[in-house]
Amino acid sequence: MPASLLKILVILLYACLFIPAACALEKGELDAAREVIARTVPELESSPGTLKLEALPRQNGHDVFETESSGGILTIRGSSGVALCRGFYDYLKTNNLGMVGWENKSIRWPERLPDTARHRVVSPVRHHYYLNAVTYGYTTPYWTWNRWEREIDWMALHGINLPLALAATEAIGSRVWRQLGLTRQEINEFYVGPAHLPWQRMGNIVNHDGTLSDAWHKDQVALQHKILNRMKSLGMQPVCPAFAGFVPAGLKRIYPDARLLKLGWGGWPEKNAAHLLSPSDPLFHAIGSMYMKEWQKEFGKNTYHLADSFNKMELPVSAGNTAARNEMLGRLGEQVYHSLSSVNPEAVWVMQGWMFGYQRNIWNADSLQALLSRVPDDKMLLLDLAADYNKHFWRNGMNWEVFKGFFNKPWVYSVVPNMGGKSGMTGPLEFYANGHLEALNSPLRGRLEGMGMAPEGVENNDVLYELITDAGWRGTRTDLTEWLDHYCTARYGACPPSMKQAWDLFRRTAYSGLRDHPRFNWQLRPGARNCTMDTSEDFLKGLSLFIHTPGLEQSPFFRQDVIEMTVHYLGIRMFQASRAALEALDEQDNARAAQCMDRFRKLALASDSLLEAHPTWRLERWIAFARQHGSTETEKDRYEENARRLVTVWGPPVDDYSARLWSGLIRDYYLPRWEHFMNCRIQGKAPDMASWEENWVRSRGVSRATVPRDIVRTCREAIRQAAPLPPALAASRPGIVIGNWTPEDMASGWKELSWPVSAEDLHRLHGIRFIYTSGKHALDIKRVEVIGDGKVLAADAHAGRTGVPSSRAVYRLSVPDGSRANNGCIIRAMVKSADGLDSRGKVELILRN
Structure with a gap:
């Protein structure tokens, strides 16, 4: 073959190979990807020659990237700006050089990159x-x-x-x-x-x-x-x-x-x-x-x-x-x-x-x-x-x-x-x-x-x-065990044995399945006793192991995650304390109820203080986002009110849907809401929770709080102090109690009462039981309903009574298969106190096995 013809063929082959790549990836995408990478690792700006970005053609319409490093130079090839960025991030994590979150990142960029072989990834989808x-x-x-x-x-x-x-x-x-x-x-x-x-x-x-x-x-x-x-x-x-x-x-x-x-x-x-x-x-x-x-x-x-x-x-x-x-x-x-x-x-x-x-x-x-x-x-x-x-x-x-x-x-x-x-x-x-x-x-x-x-x-x-x-x-x-090891190493710089043990426990507890709406009872309107968070001892053990993992205290992600896990740990203890306080009220033991609430308050304030150091879990940050859009104080106030409403009462009937573990929200909303409820009950008053909530939504600002200096040490100390309730205070009934009634709830005639229920319990719901605990008068019941997303899902309308004597106080509620309550679920009952208002008791779920 003549040399001239061979040269032409080479040129044509070159064009066939590289023209599609240029068409698939505009120069603007190369520049945009480089800017993302520079914002991620600013160290690259001081040594621009250490990063090369090149174009690749898509494969069957799917994005592709390749990475390799040699002689201290990292080369990333990609079929789009996104593919280039994904390739860089894959390189970062695969080589344990760091991780990027929303408001936090941990980058451990070396003075000289290690040599790595070419790594190619083709997306399985477009x-x-x-x-x-x-x-x-x-x-x-x-x-x-x-x-x-x-x-x-x-x-x-x-x-x-x-x-x-x-x-x-x-x-x-x-x-x-x-x-x-x-x-x-x-x-x-x-x-x-x-x-x-x-x-x-x-x-x-x-x-x-x-x-x-x-x-x-x-x-x-x-x-x-x-x-x-x-x-x-x-x-x-x-x-x-x-x-x-x-x-x-x-x-x-x-x-x-x-x-x-x-x-x-x-x-x-x-x-x-x-x-x-x-x-x-x-x-x-x-x-x-x-x-x-x-x-x-x-x-x-x-x-x-x-x-x-x-x-x-x-x-x-x-x-x-x-x-x-x-x-x-x-x-x-x-x-x-x-x-x-x-x-x-x-x-x-x-x-x-x-x-x-x-x-x-x-x-x-x-x-x-x-x-x-x-x-x-x-x-x-x-x-x-x-x-x-x-x-x-x-x-x-x-x-x-x-x-x-x-x-x-x-x-x-x-x-x-x-x-x-x-x-x-x-x-x-x-x-x-x-x-x-x-x-x-x-x-x-x-x-x-x-x-x-x-x-x-x-x-x-x-x-x-x-x-x-x-x-x-x-x-x-994906081998999940191997992936979690790489995740922890990229995120924190290492994955010590105690962290591996913690993740083994998490995989068997909180991260073993789907909890539709994970919330503590104290994130719901006071009186709620059900909790959809994992509260198992194995989960508590995993949290403690993670928090006490040594040697990672300088990692920004470790400090962030230790805060989150400590707040979960304390949240479980708050759940136990609030449930015990409600039981004490049922038994008219106001001193015990006050002791439980004192424990609840200390745990709540400890959680809130820790969260002040979190990069995102803060009510003050959420409100600041809202207020900066207003051009007048009136407009700023209106936006703040809208923002406060969404993360709390939302609007009927989706109350407490958002359930955030945020500083400011705990100390200014969840804690005082429960204290208002408990104080009213102890004083024999009926708490008007709807008015209390609306007044909070219409209020302004967040109360002041201090940030711990040594966040990891403070978290570990909080875990040490968050012991289980002593037997004298702990709740004695392990059943699923969803609420109660008191003299303050009663009226001279029939009255409608309601109690929140977890949507997760719907598919196992068999009925509810009214349990009289004290007082001079029995409770009459004539109708009980399950309400999901504003609709009646099931009802039982027989006449019942609980007290002395009790009669037909169990209500069977057959919820149709496929029923949903994604935006709120309650039990609603028509009740009255017989011959007087002095009646107290509990409402308990009956679940199928």
Whole structure:
């Protein structure tokens, strides 16, 4: 072969090999990735030649990265900005050089990098999804760009390329409503306070806890521009908002013939009910396309757009009319898609699939197929949101099997590792490590195109997020023991024997399974006795072993995690003390009740003081985020009130859903709320807890507190002092007591009383028992109900009495299979004291084995 021809062939081969790489990775992505890495390891800025970033082509549309180091130079190749960042983070953790959290990091960058062999990773899927629609309420509603920048860095390092980006949803919506002629008042009555916006977007509520000003909209538009620009610079494909069909009730004034379907959610008052524009009304497409035009005018074209019309909602059509239901669903799917595609033919409709497992009574294969039937397969992406709940909580089969691979629609496998931003240690580690392999290897996997997670709140349980994001880049089984050893070494610098023992105990206790809503009883309205946190002796032993692990005191992550674990340990002792105090009240032993509460108070204040040193678990930080958005003191106060409400009472009937272990929240809310309740009971008064809670929500600021100087030493000392209650104070009944009644609760006639119940106990609930403990008068009962999400799930209406003598004081409550109470569960009873008000007793759950 002539040399000239050979030279031409070499040039052509070179072009074939490298032109696709250049096309797959723009120079801007290289620069953006380098900036993320520099912010992660500032030491690299002083020696820029030690890091090389190069392009790689994708493999079958999937991201790829390679890492290797030689002669003190680290080379990372990747098919996108995200792949480069993920490659760097993989190198960092694999070589025990550090770890990056949300507000904390530990980097141990050496003066000279060790030589390492080339390491190549191909993602098993196209998409790595992140965030939940309600994360924009429980976590991000008041974030500024400074916090968002760190979050996007975190996403890139953890390999996220399909994140939700929902800021400014209402700014665009308000432009549309004004164009249609709605008044300011009509628009205000449609929207809610910033922290509650996710539930307004999904049609759950309207007109709750505040309005949105023009200044708010301007701020959010500017923020969304920065978020989208940064995400796209790294090669991410953000999921942005679309029109889901919810409209202000005032639309009827302008269009009297508009067909509005009234919705309801969880027993909320009439004024909070949303309206869905009927998909058969021509206005649906007109408004939907107006929204997309306004959005694109502001932000430019985007591919993926989220619209959720029935998340946790009943369908506005007769349950028995299958044909009408399917026609309505088919028409809705068609209209949502057309409102997108008529403006942007490349747009893909994204929909969350929480209800597919949560509401199987509505969403079966027939109804879901109807919804999807008129949308082109390549123009929709389903988020199978909660595979962990299907497997470990609902136990109702995996959605991709029930729905036959989602009828050829692309879909994303996802888990929900957190509800409401709760701080409790929980999660099925083994499932999070390897559960996705069941989907990848299933013959019914259909068009599985992504892995991800949809936490309602972040900045908690770091181990879960590291594990899930690692697993999403692996198509093979993870050895969890080995992974935990590497996790601890990367996070703290070492994994001593006591830490290994601690994690062995955690894997058998708190991290052995899924606890839907992990909360201590003292995080619920006082009087509650049930606790959904792990309180076992093995868990306590594991916490103590971890806290007392020597040699890691200089690690910022060790100090952070020691705080969290100490607060869990003290929280269990607080649970034991509060339960014993309630029993003492039942027995009219006020002195013992006061002693128990004194113990409770000391533990609470010790926990709160430790949390002052935590980087994120602080009420003061949450309130500061909210207040900085206000331009006047009045506006700042309004935002603070909205932020305080979300993490406490929320709004009926989702009280105490968020359950955060935060400084400021313990000393200013949980502790004084319980003390108010107990003091009223000891004094023979009926505590008005609703008024107390509302007054706190409307208050301002956080009380002052001190931060311990030596945090690890203080934690260890707190564990030493947190001994179990002495036998003279400890509760004597181990049964599941959910509440009590006292003379202060009684009235001359029939009265309704209620007590909170854990949703986790629903599937085992057999009934309740009224147990008289003291007083001159018996208690009469005539009806008992289980209320979940505002609905009566079961009832028993016979006449009963407990006292002397007792008769028929057990009420059988058969809760139908599949019943849910994700947003609150109570036992409600109609009672009266017989012949007087002097009656005291307990209400106890009867559970099936």
